[in-house]
Amino acid sequence: MLRGAGPGPLRRPRVLAIVSLPALAAYLNRDEETRPDGSVVEGYSAGGHSAPPRGPLRLDERGDLVYGPRDAPDFTRMAALGLPFWIAGGQCGSDQVRRAGVAGAAGVQVGSVFALCEESGLEGGLRRELIERELAGELTVRNDPAASPTSFPFKVADLPGTLADAGTSAARNRVGDLGHLRTLYRTDRGAIGYRCPAEPAAAHVRKGGTLEEAEGRQCLCNGLLAAVGLGRRRPRGVVEPPVVTTGQDLGFLRHIAPDGGEYSAEAGVRRLSAGLVEEALAPV
Numbered sequence: 001m002l003r004g005a006g007p008g009p010l011r012r013p014r015v016l017a018i019v020s021l022p023a024l025a026a027y028l029n030r031d032e033e034t035r036p037d038g039s040v041v042e043g044y045s046a047g048g049h050s051a052p053p054r055g056p057l058r059l060d061e062r063g064d065l066v067y068g069p070r071d072a073p074d075f076t077r078m079a080a081l082g083l084p085f086w087i088a089g090g091q092c093g094s095d096q097v098r099r100a101g102v103a104g105a106a107g108v109q110v111g112s113v114f115a116l117c118e119e120s121g122l123e124g125g126l127r128r129e130l131i132e133r134e135l136a137g138e139l140t141v142r143n144d145p146a147a148s149p150t151s152f153p154f155k156v157a158d159l160p161g162t163l164a165d166a167g168t169s170a171a172r173n174r175v176g177d178l179g180h181l182r183t184l185y186r187t188d189r190g191a192i193g194y195r196c197p198a199e200p201a202a203a204h205v206r207k208g209g210t211l212e213e214a215e216g217r218q219c220l221c222n223g224l225l226a227a228v229g230l231g232r233r234r235p236r237g238v239v240e241p242p243v244v245t246t247g248q249d250l251g252f253l254r255h256i257a258p259d260g261g262e263y264s265a266e267a268g269v270r271r272l273s274a275g276l277v278e279e280a281l282a283p284v
C-alpha cells in the first residue's frame with residue numbers, strides 16, 4: 001500500500017503483466033515490488049505489438065519476422081509460478097479455451113475477433129477488406145520489426161492505401177504531431193525533451209536520436225487514428241493514411257462469417273463459449 005499526499009492511502013491496482021515467455025513472468029515474480037497479479041501470455045501471432053524473436057532477427061520472403069521453437073511458451077512453467085495466466089494469440093474458439101484450461105491457464109484473451117466485428121471502431125471499409133481478403137486466402141499480416149516507434153515488432157496488414165503499402169508510406173509527409181508514443185530525453189541544457197523516431201528524421205537526430213532508429217518507422221499515432229476513421233485532415237485535401245493491425249490467425253472468420261458478411265461481438269463470444277456451459281452443467 002502506498003501513502004499519497006491526498007485524502008487517504010492509495011491501493012495498488014491489480015496488475016496483469018503481458019509477457020511472451022515464462023522466463024519473463026518468473027523474473028517479475030521474483031520480487032514483491034514487481035510481482036503482477038497474473039499474466040497474459042501473448043504469442044507472436046497476436047495483434048498489435050509483440051516481443052521480438054529470441055536470437056537474430058530474420059525476415060521471410062514476405063517481410064514477416066521469423067520466430068522459432070524457442071519463442072513458444074512452455075505453459076507448464078507458467079502454471080508452476082502459481083499465478084493465474086491467460087493465453088493470447090489465435091485462441092478464438094471453445095476448443096482453445098478447453099486446451100488452455102488443460103494447460104493450467106485461467107482462460108484466453110482474444111482481440112482480433114472483436115476488432116473485426118460490426119461493433120468495432122475499425123473503419124468499415126478496412127474491416128470489410130480485411131475479412132474479404134482473409135476469406136479469399138489473400139491477406140498477409142506481417143510482424144514488422146521496423147514500423148513501430150517503440151521498436152517492438154508490430155503486426156501490419158498489407159492493405160493498399162495504408163502505411164504498409166510502400167508507395168503510400170513514401171508519399172506521406174512525415175509529421176509526428178500527436179505525440180502519444182514520444183519518449184523523454186535530457187536536452188543539452190538539462191531540460192526534459194520529447195522525441196519519436198517516426199518524426200522527421202532531421203528533427204529526431206537534432207534531439208540526439210540516430211538515423212538508424214528513424215529508418216522505416218511509421219507514425220502509429222496518426223495511422224491508428226486514421227484506421228478508426230479519425231485521420232487528420234491536412235492542407236490540399238490530404239487525409240492521413242491508416243495503418244491496420246490485427247492478429248495473424250484469423251481462422252475464426254471461416255466459422256463466424258464464412259460468406260464474408262458482418263458478424264456481431266456476440267457471435268464471437270458464442271464461438272468462444274460453444275458447449276462449455278453444457279459441459280460445466282453436465283452431471284459427472
Ligand SMILES: Cc1cc2nc3c(=O)[nH]c(=O)nc-3n(C[C@H](O)[C@H](O)[C@H](O)COP(=O)(O)O)c2cc1C
Nearest residue numbers: 046047048049088089090109110111112115245247
Ligand atoms: C487492433 C489490435 C491492437 C492490439 N494492440 C496491442 C498492442 O499494442 N500491444 C499488445 O501487447 N497487444 C496488442 N493487441 C493484442 C491483444 O491485446 C490480444 O492479446 C490479442 O489480440 C489476442 O490475439 P488475437 O488477436 O489472435 O485474438 C492488439 C490486438 C488488436 C486486435
